[in-house]
């Protein structure tokens with residue numbers, strides 16, 4: 089039995105695409121209750137790391153322990169059942185299905201239907217707009233609402249650790265702020281979060297700790313507040329300017 093208290097512990101992770109090594113020697117830990125940000129430029133290997141944790145890519149080296157259990161070689165469905173649930177890059181909403189049908193998809197692995205129905209109510213209370221639009225095709229939602237739907241769908245799987253891949257992508261700054269506030273609220277209910285973002289400033293504002301990924305390697309890790317004041321991070325990722333992030 090492992091004696092450490094890590095919720096997630098990644099040691100020496102390497103992930104390849106054919107002969108191309110996208111991630112190497114990656115170590116990362118998350119404690120129960122934390123929000124951890126993984127930041128880095130486009131192509132740094134952030135999505136690759138998340139996909140390996142979710143079991144959608146097979147590591148070529150290293151171990152991924154979740155609550156002390158090696159999940160690195162499990163199938164994606166088994167990983168979901170452990171409570172490791174990803175909100176994918178680009179949201180992956182099924183636009184022709186209704187909002188409620190999309191949420192129900194998030195509970196597909198649940199055996200207890202009564203509990204799933206209760207969780208649906210919790211999600212609809214958290215996102216009143218999804219209740220209001222429940223019977224509409226999800227494609228009718230705005231970008232921000234679709235991101236809420238993607239998060240709501242993940243919550244339907246009762247995550248112990250929520251993995252988010254660039255939730256701010258393509259959203260206006262005010263909408264991004266709303267999404268990150270929601271993530272903080274979800275975290276307060278006991279769900280740990282691994283937040284992958286190019287939008288480093290916003291991510292570090294809500295995170296407890298952060299890791300900086302450059303061409304597949306972790307080059308820096310520290311508390312989020314230290315990273316926000318780190319000159320290297322400021323120069324490379326915070327642009328020295330105000331809130332960066334793409335606008336619609």
Ligand SMILES: Nc1ncnc2c1ncn2[C@@H]1O[C@H](COP(=O)(O)OP(=O)(O)O)[C@@H](O)[C@H]1O
Pocket residue numbers: 105108110128129130131132133134135136137
């Ligand atoms: N399916 C793929 N096949 C080959 N190379 C890929 C594939 N997906 C990503 N890569 C490469 O792996 C590296 C890391 O990509 P990715 O994890 O998507 O970065 P990030 O999410 O940080 O933008 C990049 O060099 C990218 O070009």
Ligand SMILES: [Mg+2]
Pocket residue numbers: 134135136177253254
């Ligand atoms: Mg990515």
